[in-house]
Amino acid sequence: MLNIVLFGPPGAGKGTQSEKIIARYELNHISTGDLFRKHLNEGTELGLLAKKYMNEGNLVPDSVVIGMVDEKIKSTPGVKGFIFDGFPRTVPQAEALDALLSSKGTPISGMVALDVPENELFKRIKERGKTSGRADDQDNDKVMNRIKVYNDETLPVAAYYKKQGKYAEIYGIGEIDEIFNKICVEIDRWK
Numbered sequence: 001m002l003n004i005v006l007f008g009p010p011g012a013g014k015g016t017q018s019e020k021i022i023a024r025y026e027l028n029h030i031s032t033g034d035l036f037r038k039h040l041n042e043g044t045e046l047g048l049l050a051k052k053y054m055n056e057g058n059l060v061p062d063s064v065v066i067g068m069v070d071e072k073i074k075s076t077p078g079v080k081g082f083i084f085d086g087f088p089r090t091v092p093q094a095e096a097l098d099a100l101l102s103s104k105g106t107p108i109s110g111m112v113a114l115d116v117p118e119n120e121l122f123k124r125i126k127e128r129g130k131t132s133g134r135a136d137d138q139d140n141d142k143v144m145n146r147i148k149v150y151n152d153e154t155l156p157v158a159a160y161y162k163k164q165g166k167y168a169e170i171y172g173i174g175e176i177d178e179i180f181n182k183i184c185v186e187i188d189r190w191k
C-alpha cells in the first residue's frame with residue numbers, strides 16, 4: 001500500500017493537492033477537517049463535541065480524532081492506500097496512526113510537507129473565507145490562532161517523520177500543477 005501524509009499549515013493547499021494526488025494514485029482520502037465538518041453538518045454527537053474547538057481554531061482532543069480515524073480506516077478495506085490530510089496534527093496522533101497501520105501490516109510511506117510563508121497563508125484563508133462558509137476562515141483572531149496552534153502543536157510532527165527518513169518538503173507557492181509535479185516526484189520514490 002501507499003500511505004501518504006500530506007502536511008502543512010492551514011491554507012497551504014492540502015485540499016487542492018490531495019484531490020490531484022488521489023486522482024493519480026487512486027488513494028483513499030482521510031481528511032479529519034472534512035470528517036469533522038460532515039459530523040457538524042449532520043449534527044452528530046461527535047460534531048457537537050468538535051464544534052467548540054473548531055470554531056476557535058483549537059485542536060479537537062487526540063482521543064476523539066484518533067477514534068474517528070480508526071473507524072474510517074476500518075470501514076475501508078481493500079484500498080490501494082490512504083492519503084491523510086490534516087492528520088496527524090500532534091505527535092501522539094502520529095504514534096497512534098503508526099499503531100493503527102501496523103495492525104493492518106502497512107506503514108506510512110512518507111510525509112509531503114507544503115511550505116508556505118505566513119503572510120501568504122493569511123491572505124489565502126481570508127480569501128477562501130468569502131466563499132467557504134467556514135466560521136474559522138472568517139475571523140482574523142481565529143485564523144491567527146490556527147497558525148499559532150500549527151506552530152506550537154503540529155510542527156513537531158514533521159520532526160517525527162524526518163527522524164524516520166520519511167520526509168519531503170515542497171515549496172507551496174507557484175502554479176498548482178507545478179507544485180503537484182514536484183509532489184509526484186517524491187511520491188514516486190516511495191512507491
Ligand code: ADP
Pocket residue numbers: 009010011032033034036053054055057058059060061065085086087088089090093136146
Ligand atoms: P485547516 O487546515 O484549514 O486549518 P482543517 O479542515 O484541516 O483546516 O481543520 C479544521 C479544524 O478541524 C481544525 O482547526 C481543528 O479544530 C479540527 N481538526 C481537524 N483535524 C484535526 C486533527 N487531526 N486534530 C485535532 N483537530 C483537528
